[in-house]
Each structure stands twice: as C-alpha cells, then as structure tokens.
Amino acid sequence: MISTSGLTFSYTSTSGVLAKEIRFPDFKVARTESFLLLGESGSGKTTLLHLLGGLLRPQQGAIEMEGIDITKLSDIELDHLRGKQIGFVFQRNHLIAALSVRNNLLMAPFLAGLKQDEHRVDWILNELGLFEKKNAKIYELSQGQAQRVAIARAVINEPALILADEPTSALDDTNCNQVVELLSKVAKENKATLIVATHDHRLKSKLKNQINL
Amino acid sequence: MSIRLLIWNYLMAKKLNTSLNILLLLLGVAMITLLILFNNQLEEKMTNNTQGIDLVVGAKGSPLQLILCNVFHVDFPTGNIKLREADRLSQHRLVKHAIPLALGDSYQGFRVVGTNHDYAKLYKCEIAMGTWWVNDLDVTLGATVAEISRLKVGDHFESAHGLTKEGHAHEDNKYIVKGILKNSGTILDNLILTNIGSVWKAHETQVVDSSHHKLLISPSHLVPSVEAGDSLLEITSLLIKYKNPIAAIQLPRMINTQTNMQAASPAFEMARLFTLLGVGAEALLGFAYVLIFISGLSIFIALYNSLKERRYDMAIMRSMGANRGLLFKSIILEGSTLTFVGTCLGLILGHIVFGLFIYSMDAGQKTGFSSGVFYREELWILMGSILLGIFCSLLPAIQAFRVNIHKVLAGN
Numbered sequence: 001m002i003s004t005s006g007l008t009f010s011y012t013s014t015s016g017v018l019a020k021e022i023r024f025p026d027f028k029v030a031r032t033e034s035f036l037l038l039g040e041s042g043s044g045k046t047t048l049l050h051l052l053g054g055l056l057r058p059q060q061g062a063i064e065m066e067g068i069d070i071t072k073l074s075d076i077e078l079d080h081l082r083g084k085q086i087g088f089v090f091q092r093n094h095l096i097a098a099l100s101v102r103n104n105l106l107m108a109p110f111l112a113g114l115k116q117d118e119h120r121v122d123w124i125l126n127e128l129g130l131f132e133k134k135n136a137k138i139y140e141l142s143q144g145q146a147q148r149v150a151i152a153r154a155v156i157n158e159p160a161l162i163l164a165d166e167p168t169s170a171l172d173d174t175n176c177n178q179v180v181e182l183l184s185k186v187a188k189e190n191k192a193t194l195i196v197a198t199h200d201h202r203l204k205s206k207l208k209n210q211i212n213l
Numbered sequence: 214m215s216i217r218l219l220i221w222n223y224l225m226a227k228k229l230n231t232s233l234n235i236l237l238l239l240l241g242v243a244m245i246t247l248l249i250l251f252n253n254q255l256e257e258k259m260t261n262n263t264q265g266i267d268l269v270v271g272a273k274g275s276p277l278q279l280i281l282c283n284v285f286h287v288d289f290p291t292g293n294i295k296l297r298e299a300d301r302l303s304q305h306r307l308v309k310h311a312i313p314l315a316l317g318d319s320y321q322g323f324r325v326v327g328t329n330h331d332y333a334k335l336y337k338c339e340i341a342m343g344t345w346w347v348n349d350l351d352v353t354l355g356a357t358v359a360e361i362s363r364l365k366v367g368d369h370f371e372s373a374h375g376l377t378k379e380g381h382a383h384e385d386n387k388y389i390v391k392g393i394l395k396n397s398g399t400i401l402d403n404l405i406l407t408n409i410g411s412v413w414k415a416h417e418t419q420v421v422d423s424s425h426h427k428l429l430i431s432p433s434h435l436v437p438s439v440e441a442g443d444s445l446l447e448i449t450s451l452l453i454k455y456k457n458p459i460a461a462i463q464l465p466r467m468i469n470t471q472t473n474m475q476a477a478s479p480a481f482e483m484a485r486l487f488t489l490l491g492v493g494a495e496a497l498l499g500f501a502y503v504l505i506f507i508s509g510l511s512i513f514i515a516l517y518n519s520l521k522e523r524r525y526d527m528a529i530m531r532s533m534g535a536n537r538g539l540l541f542k543s544i545i546l547e548g549s550t551l552t553f554v555g556t557c558l559g560l561i562l563g564h565i566v567f568g569l570f571i572y573s574m575d576a577g578q579k580t581g582f583s584s585g586v587f588y589r590e591e592l593w594i595l596m597g598s599i600l601l602g603i604f605c606s607l608l609p610a611i612q613a614f615r616v617n618i619h620k621v622l623a624g625n
Contacts, residue, residue: 046622050619055618079535082534083535088529090622096530107219153533
C-alpha cells in the first residue's frame with residue numbers, strides 16, 4: 001500500500017550550505033499492517049514520517065501510496081491527501097487549546113472538507129472512554145487523556161494511514177500501553193496502516209513489524 | 214466546526230485581550246461619532262436658520278452677538294435701532310426684502326419675537342393649529358415651545374423681561390395664544406411670534422394701539438400701523454435679503470460707515486465662530502484618531518504575539534488538511550472581526566452618549582438635535598475600520614500563510 005524507493009532528504013543550514021543528507025532504506029507496508037519505525041534521536045524518523053505524510057518533499061526518490069506518487073502532487077493536492085487519507089498523532093498532543101474536546105475532533109472533518117458527523121465524535125469518544133470529557137477544555141485533560149483525544153482526532157476521518165511520531169515518549173508505562181493498544185485497535189478497526197516512529201523501547205515488544213533507521 | 218466558530222473560540226480564549234482591543238477602538242469611534250453628530254447637526258441648524266438672511270442690521274456692538282441674538286436667539290440684543298432709520302434702509306435699492314425684529318421678552322426661556330408674517334415665510338413654516346397672530350398681544354407658538362410649555366390655543370400667559378425664566382414679569386399685558394406652528398427644524402420651533410406692536414405694548418413705549426387702523430399720512434413700510442417718521446419708536450434689528458450680488462459689497466460698508474447701525478453677515482460670522490470652536494473639535498478629533506491608531510497597534514501586537522503561540526495550532530491544522538489560504542483567511546477575519554465589532558459598538562455608544570447629552574441638558578431639547586440620525590460618514594468609519602482590521606492582521610496572516618509545518622512540528 002505504501003512503498004518508498006531511493007528516498008533522500010537533505011537539510012540545508014541557514015547559509016544555504018548542505019548540512020545533512022539522509023538516505024532512507026526502501027520499504028513496503030501493506031494495507032492494515034502496523035509498523036514500528038525505530039531509530040535514535042536525529043536518525044531522521046520524524047523527517048521520514050513528515051515525508052510520508054506529505055508535510056515535506058524529498059529531494060530524490062518516490063513515495064507511492066495506493067498507486068500514486070505523492071511526491072508529484074501539488075501543494076493543494078497534498079493538503080487534500082492529508083485531510084482525507086492521513087491521520088497524525090504527535091509526541092506532544094498538540095490539541096488546539098482554544099477549542100473544546102468536541103470541537104478539536106470536529107476540526108478534522110472541517111479542515112478536510114468532509115461532513116461533520118456528531119455521532120461519530122460521540123462514538124469515538126465513547127470508544128476511548130472520553131465521552132464525559134466531550135465539552136471539556138484541553139487544559140482540563142491529563143496527559144494520557146489528551147493523547148487519547150489526539151488519537152481520536154487522527155482516526156475520525158477514517159484515514160488509510162495513521163502516522164504517529166513518538167506518541168508514547170511523554171507517557172508513563174500504564175498510559176504508554178493504553179495508547180499503543182488503542183492505536184493498534186483503532187487502526188485495525190478503520191482498516192488503516194499504522195506507522196509509529198519511536199525510540200521508546202517499551203514499544204518493541206508490542207509491534208512485530210519493525211524498520212530500523 | 215466552522216471558520217466563524219474557530220475565530221470566536223480564539224477570541225474568547227483571550228477575553229481580556231479581546232475586550233481591551235475592542236474597548237480602545239470603541240472609545241475612539243464613539244468620540245468621532247459624537248463629533249460627527251454634533252458637527253453635522255449644528256451645521257444643518259446653522260444653514261437652516263440662516264437661509265434667506267444675507268445681512269443682519271442692528272445696533273452697534275459685537276457683530277457675532279448681533280448674529281447670535283437675531284438669527285439664533287441665544288444671546289442678548291446689542292441695543293435698539295430707530296424704526297425710522299430701519300424703514301429708510303428697507304427701501305434701499307439693493308435690498309430685496311427686510312424683516313423687522315423686536316426682541317426683549319421671553320416665556321419660560323422661549324423668546325417672544327415681535328415681527329411680521331414674512332419672518333415665518335422665510336422659514337417656510339406652516340400653521341399646525343389655530344391661526345397666525347393678527348392683533349396686538351396675539352401670539353403664534355413654535356412647535357417646541359408648545360410641546361414644552363404645554364400652552365394651548367386660547368391660553369393666556371405673561372412674558373418676562375430678558376431671556377431667563379426669573380425675569381421681571383410684565384403683568385399688565387397678557388399674551389393670548391392664537392395658533393401653533395408645525396415643526397420646521399428651524400429656530401422658529403423655539404420662538405413665540407407676535408407683532409411688533411405687542412412688544413412695544415409690553416414695554417409700554419407706545420400708547421398707540423397698533424391694531425386700530427387709523428389714517429396715517431405715510432405709514433411705515435416695516436410696521437404699517439405706525440407713522441414712518443416716528444422718531445421715538447425703536448426695533449431691535451432688520452434681517453435683509455440682497456437684491457443682487459453687488460449688495461454684498463456695497464451694503465454692509467454703507468451701513469457700517471454712514472449710519473449708526475451695524476451690519477453683520479451670518480455666513481461670515483458663523484465661519485469666524487467655527488474657526489474658533491474648530492480648534493477644540495480638531496483636538497478632540499486628533500485624540501480620537503490617536504485612540505484608533507493605538508487600538509490598531511494593539512490588535513496587531515495581539516495577533517502577532519498569539520501567532521507565536523499558535524504556530525503549533527497552525528501546523529496541526531495544516532497537517533489535518535487545512536490549506537495556506539484558510540489560515541490566512543482566518544487571521545484576517547479575526548482581525549477585521551475585532552475592528553468591526555469595536556466600531557459597531559463605538560457607533561452605538563456615540564449615539565447613546567449624544568442622546569444622553571441632549572436629554573441631560575436643560576436646553577438640550579430646545580436645540581432640536583437628534584441622536585437617531587445616521588450620517589454617511591459613519592458608513593465610511595465602518596468600512597475604514599474593516600480596512601484597519603485587515604491591515605493590522607496582514608503581516609500575521611502572511612506569517613500564517615508561510616508557516617513551515619515540518620519545522621514547527623519537529624520542534625526545531
């Protein structure tokens with residue numbers, strides 16, 4: 001479902017001089033598979049994730065997704081792709097603090113230009129045990145709760161691909177387990193491919209498919 | 214979720230900041246609105262009240278006082294002029310028509326004006342109830358006078374000397390209300406009109422009853438009931454309409470140099486008064502603009518600062534499929550919403566304060582000012598404020614447009 005070939009990304013420093021070049025190994029992930037992207041800090045996990053999510057463009061190589069090379073898409077097409085096909089979960093939950101939990105979830109279909117389905121919001125929140133927090137402010141949530149809201153937001157549009165960047169590194173063991181299980185579960189339920197980038201060793205035993213950078 | 218709801222939530226998340234920005238703009242706009250209302254209505258009153266009057270001729274003294282007293286009826290007369298001289302002047306070849314005024318008394322602060330029917334015609338004023346005054350001591354009330362004093366047709370009242378309510382009352386001669394005028398939006402609304410003979414009678418200068426038409430050798434042109442050559446009779450002033458433009462050059466100079474009367478042009482004196490008052494108005498206007506400038510700056514700073522905090526929000530929104538245009542639009546809309554709301558509230562406040570000002574003032578209702586009138590300038594202010602909002606949010610919006618999603622999300 002997703003495959004990369006000859007992917008290269010190079011950072012330039014502010015003066016325009018080439019600072020760092022990362023070559024990524026080619027890989028292929030089938031639909032509904034879960035993958036762990038392992039590597040130390042600075043190994044380019046986040047960069048690869050951003051490349052896969054269309055937030056960055058590679059200097060070389062191709063990323064094929066459902067038969068389309070997303071590196072060839074225009075900015076607007078990438079925006080659409082992200083909105084409809086990809087769900088992101090970040091290390092810090094990055095919820096919009098000015099909005100309630102419910103409105104944070106509704107932002108996803110709104111920005112993707114999809115129908116805003118209140119029932120689905122209720123259903124997902126119920127599924128993640130957050131229903132009573134529906135109208136809560138973001139600062140009223142605990143770290144674990146906030147991360148669950150972020151996961152709910154990532155899957156609400158039923159994306160084909162869920163990209164999680166260090167989703168557990170800020171969490172304790174209990175929350176860590178909960179979040180990983182939840183991610184795997186919602187990915188499976190939504191028939192989505194899950195790619196988790198992490199250096200968190202706790203996750204190694206949870207997901208079998210692994211790529212090392 | 215919608216862009217409106219998003220903006221609303223962002224504004225509500227920083228209630229203090231939002232209210233401060235709105236308050237600053239509101240005060241500036243309210244001040245400008247007040248000035249607009251006051252200036253425009255004052256100007257309307259001025260033009261309404263000076264229509265058809267090219268020159269006012271009265272006793273020597275301050276020309277401004279002469280105008281204020283005889284056109285706007287807010288000041289005291291400069292003195293009297295001889296009817297004989299006024300009569301002669303009214304027949305001058307450069308004078309199209311002349312209206313005599315005899316002032317001195319008032320009722321509940323409303324001035325009793327002795328004149329002829331031409332004075333009412335000058336303002337195209339019509340009778341609403343009853344009739345015009347005919348005989349001595351008959352009066353016709355202006356609309357505002359009737360409303361405030363509650364006098365009705367057929368009522369009697371005594372006038373008091375001067376313009377204050379406490380003046381010495383002329384008890385011997387009671388006026389009788391014959392009619393009430395329609396509201397004309399001019400000074401006539403605040404006047405009690407009668408004939409010149411009534412004013413003489415109230416002051417007992419003339420024993421002759423002018424209503425009894427006797428055979429006169431050569432009746433006065435201004436007051437036909439008396440002899441033109443009477444050396445004792447006096448009036449307060451003469452309102453003159455020129456026959457042709459040459460009169461504007463010749464007549465005032467002729468009167469000021471060759472007679473012991475004084476001529477003053479309402480247009481000129483009002484322009485002079487406005488240049489004096491104008492300084493204060495300009496200062497207020499300047500202050501209002503400073504307030505608006507500061508509010509613009511404050512909105513800019515607020516948006517610019519919040520943008521730093523919101524870089525993550527923006528990057529997240531982009532990762533969820535928002536395009537650059539949407540973020541740009543939302544920032545611009547946020548800024549212009551602030552200025553729009555502030556300006557609307559400011560306009561409303563301006564009108565309310567103007568209304569309170571009119572009603573709290575004793576003489577407020579007499580001025581005929583209204584807070585319910587809207588002017589074109591207010592529309593300009595509203596449009597200007599939206600432009601200000603767009604201008605202030607432009608730079609933050611451009612930054613939102615350019616936000617580098619990868620860098621922000623990767624945290625470096």
